[in-house]
Amino acid sequence: MARLDGRLPEQLRPVNITRGFTGSAPGSVLYQCGATTVLCTASVDERVPPWLAGQGRGWITAEYSMLPGSTSPRSRRDRGQPDGRSVEIQRLIGRSLRAIANLEALGERSVVVDCDVLQADGGTRTAAITAGFVALVDAIHAAQEKLPGTMYPLRDSVAAISVGVVAGRATLDLNYEEDAKAEVDMNVVMTGRGQFVEVQGSGEGATFSEKQLSSLLTLGRKGIVELGEQQKEALGKTWPFR
Helix, strand or coil: CCCCCCCCCCCCCCEEEEECCCCCCCEEEEEEECCEEEEEEEEEECCCCHHHCCCCCCEEEEEEEECHHHCCCCCCCCCCCCCHHHHHHHHHHHHHHHCCECHHHHCCCEEEEEEEEEECCCCHHHHHHHHHHHHHHHHHHHCHHHCCCCCCCECCCEEEEEEEEECCEEEECCCHHHHHHCCEEEEEEEECCCCEEEEEEEECCCCCCHHHHHHHHHHHHHHHHHHHHHHHHHHHHHCCCC
16 A cells, blocks of 8 residues: 555655765755755764763764754754754664774774754654764775774664554654654664664554564565665765775
8 A cells, every 4th residue: 555655565665866966065865855954964072071081982973853843833942952852863873883893993083974854754763863874984085094994884784674664564764744653663774784873652542462573673674775765876886895
């Protein structure tokens, strides 16, 4: 059964990855999946947080925000401390990127990945992780000559996708309308080698079975494999894994 946008339940939205979207950060990626649009920039700081100083390893962290015009009606701009949702999402992005990193190979420097949602139609956190990885690779590539030793700072790729049960059926890559109606909503983060980084799932006013959980994870894995191919194609010769 086709969805409202014409996709089959197991289909991703069309994905477009534009590298070098801005010139001020070494990693800069405009990521579009359907109507959801996220700008991720990755910047290298030649320092680490004070609690890491002197330990000979680096740090990767993330910040996330939704611009006021990204939703209708307009969302309020974060001023001062970000809201609880933004804090939770940026921690997820940071954990996902660090999960595939060799922080010792960075030396004592940090990479900050800023993820700004320009337009939101569901799946903004998963889009930020998938795009954030591409921006991170470009930032590391730009800083390669400064890195200590010969070990590459990333062990694997990482991507993320949403899945859910909508109208009783396992469905991949939910847009906002589908997410709002989903009986089960889940975000899956996986590495390129097929290892789980994080699974966030909940029944939205309903329970779900082990069989449904298994089908959602299988569907999420399928989507992440496809996203990994998109990341690889976008990075071209900069793709770090052979």
